[in-house]
Each structure stands twice: as structure tokens, then as C-alpha cells.
């Protein structure tokens with residue numbers, strides 16, 4: 001038996017046609033009863049398999065739930081997502097990842113959950129993470145960059161995710177500084193970077209990524225309905241969450257490699273190309289009070305350079321911007 005051939009690959013290779021039980025049992029070198037048991041196992045995982053006497057079996061549906069069986073063959077990366085843990089429910093994937101990081105997990109480790117009960121966002125807010133509808137995940141980075149440059153990774157994450165979503169969904173996605181992804185001024189995704197440092201040295205970064213993929217209007221509380229939207233609601237079609245995770249890992253790894261080789265300049269250029277913040281007058285709510293002006297560009301560490309009305313430039317490192 002060829003160990004790389006599984007029942008699922010045989011059914012997939014048939015592209016929706018029937019494969020006879022006899023052919024399956026011959027190719028897998030197992031009994032017909034064993035084939036039937038494997039069919040039941042796949043069905044229990046959410047695959048829909050039609051069985052017709054004398055014709056055999058054919059695959060007519062795939063699980064809507066996330067599974068490593070679906071994800072792993074789709075990964076094209078070297079390390080990102082290769083160490084991966086998938087949970088049904090966690091408090092926050094950030095906390096699970098941090099524990100793994102403290103135990104020495106390698107760069108690229110990914111924690112995914114179908115549901116978060118304590119999902120958190122930036123600025124101490126909570127993050128809506130209902131079961132089975134979104135992509136709630138955390139990625140571990142162990143970058144060799146000086147602590148003050150960590151915000152560069154925030155921007156890198158936004159570009160990577162923007163490109164990944166753009167590959168799957170035909171929507172115009174804009175990045176609001178630093179890393180909110182918007183469609184028609186409504187938020188579809190958020191990124192939360194949490195870092196651990198020691199003696200001014202960055203030990204690791206947990207990149208928390210939330211994509212509201214397949215939420216329906218009724219999933220959102222009233223107060224979020226005009227501010228947030230899911231990819232499914234915006235595009236009219238459900239999104240393949242597994243494909244999205246795989247695309248995100250690929251884009252992330254590619255940009256991270258570029259960043260390590262060439263520094264922040266190419267990332268900055270990509271971020272600026274996707275930005276819906278630059279060039280638009282805004283009132284930024286900073287911890288030091290409101291700043292009114294026109295965001296012009298990014299500085300070398302990822303801060304936002306804002307041209308004030310008196311012509312001077314102020315760089316902002318933490319702020320809440322209006323949706324544009």
C-alpha cells in the first residue's frame with residue numbers, strides 16, 4: 001500500500017465521480033469492511049459521501065468545520081502554520097499561544113480555535129468570536145528586531161492578511177492605520193500584537209488575527225452592526241476558512257522573509273498602497289488627546305506622521321482613527 005494515498009485522496013482525485021469499493025480496497029490494500037469503516041469516519045468528520053450499490057462512493061461535500069486534515073495539505077509554507085493546534089473552544093488563542101511560546105514553541109507555531117469565549121481586541125476591547133464562523137488564530141514570531149520596531153510587524157501583518165483575503169474574496173479591502181481591515185468603511189478583520197520582552201530584548205510576538213469570515217447579521221450585537229461586517233455579508237458568498245488560513249500563512253511567511261532580507265521599506269510601500277488612512281483629514285484620538293490633521297506617511301518604526309493645520313508634523317504611535 002502506498003501510505004501517501006488515503007481514502008480521501010482517492011475520492012478527491014475522482015473529482016465528484018464514483019470510485020468503486022473494489023478499486024478503493026485494492027488501491028489501499030484493505031478489506032471492503034475496512035473501506036466502509038473509513039467512510040463512516042470521514043462522514044463523522046463532516047465529509048458528505050454518497051454510496052450507491054454497484055457504483056461505489058463519491059465525495060459530495062466537505063466539512064464546514066475546520067480540521068487539520070483539510071488544512072495541512074493546503075499549507076505551502078516552510079514553517080508558518082506547520083506546528084499547528086486546533087481547538088474547539090478556548091478563552092483566547094493569544095493565551096494558548098503564549099503558553100506554548102513560554103514552553104519553547106518554534107517560530108511559525110499557529111493556534112486556531114473554532115470559538116473564543118474571551119476573545120480580545122486592541123485597546124482592551126473584547127472581540128466577537130462565535131463558533132464556526134470566523135478565523136480566530138494566533139501566530140508565533142520570534143523576530144530579531146529591536147523592541148521599538150515591533151510596530152513594523154503590526155503593519156506587516158495587516159498587509160499579509162489583506163493580500164490573503166484579496167486572493168479569496170473579490171472585495172476592495174483597505175487598511176486603516178495601523179492594522180484594521182475595512183470593506184466600505186466597515187471592519188472585517190482585526191490584528192492584535194502582544195509581545196514579550198526581557199531587558200529591552202524582544203523574546204516573542206503573538207500575532208492575533210481575527211477575520212469575520214462567515215458571520216451573519218444576527219451574529220452581531222446591535223452596536224456593531226454599522227461598524228463591522230463579515231466577508232460573507234459583504235461578498236454575498238461564504239468564505240472557505242481553511243483556504244483563508246493557508247493563504248494567510250503563505251502571505252505572512254513571504255512578507256516576513258522579505259522583511260528580514262530587505263527591512264521595512266518594501267513593507268511600508270505595500271502598506272501605503274493598501275491604506276485608506278493616508279491623505280484623508282481626520283481627528284485621531286490619542287492617549288494624549290485629539291490630534292487633528294492629515295495623515296501623510298509612515299515613519300521608520302511604523303508610526304503615523306500627521307500634518308497638522310499649522311503645517312507642522314506630529315508622529316502618532318497609538319491612536320483610534322475614524323473609519324474612512
Ligand code: BTN
Nearest residue numbers: 092119120121122137190208210
Ligand atoms: C482588534 O481590536 O482589531 C484586534 C482583534 C484581534 C482578534 C484576534 S482573534 C484571535 C486572537 N485572539 C484574541 O483574543 N484576539 C485575537
